[in-house]
Amino acid sequence: MTNKKILLSATLIIAAASSAFAQGNGLQGINDATNMVTSYFDPGTKLIYAIGAVVGLIGGIKVYNKFSSGDPDTSKTAASWFGACIFLIVAATILRSFFL
Numbered sequence: 001m002t003n004k005k006i007l008l009s010a011t012l013i014i015a016a017a018s019s020a021f022a023q024g025n026g027l028q029g030i031n032d033a034t035n036m037v038t039s040y041f042d043p044g045t046k047l048i049y050a051i052g053a054v055v056g057l058i059g060g061i062k063v064y065n066k067f068s069s070g071d072p073d074t075s076k077t078a079a080s081w082f083g084a085c086i087f088l089i090v091a092a093t094i095l096r097s098f099f100l
Contacts, residue, residue: 041095041096042096044092045092045093045095045096048088048091048092049088049089049092051088052085052088052089052092055084055085055088056081056085059077059081059084059085060081062077062081063077063078063081
């Protein structure tokens, strides 16, 4: 019975000591993670702007083709294309300003 108590006490002491040593690096780890995440926002924002430019060009060509062919659905296509471009720009800007 005493061997079990000694083993349990030793295990608890080792667990308490290891958790005390592990807490010293917690703040540094959080700061490193924050710096890593915020460093991705500028390239991510530029990537979203580039995707928006490509989508804008493709959408503009699509609207032009519909307009040239006399399709009556041109205004709906133009509105959805314009809304998608505005959404990408606003979403990238808001996310960047919200998290930085």
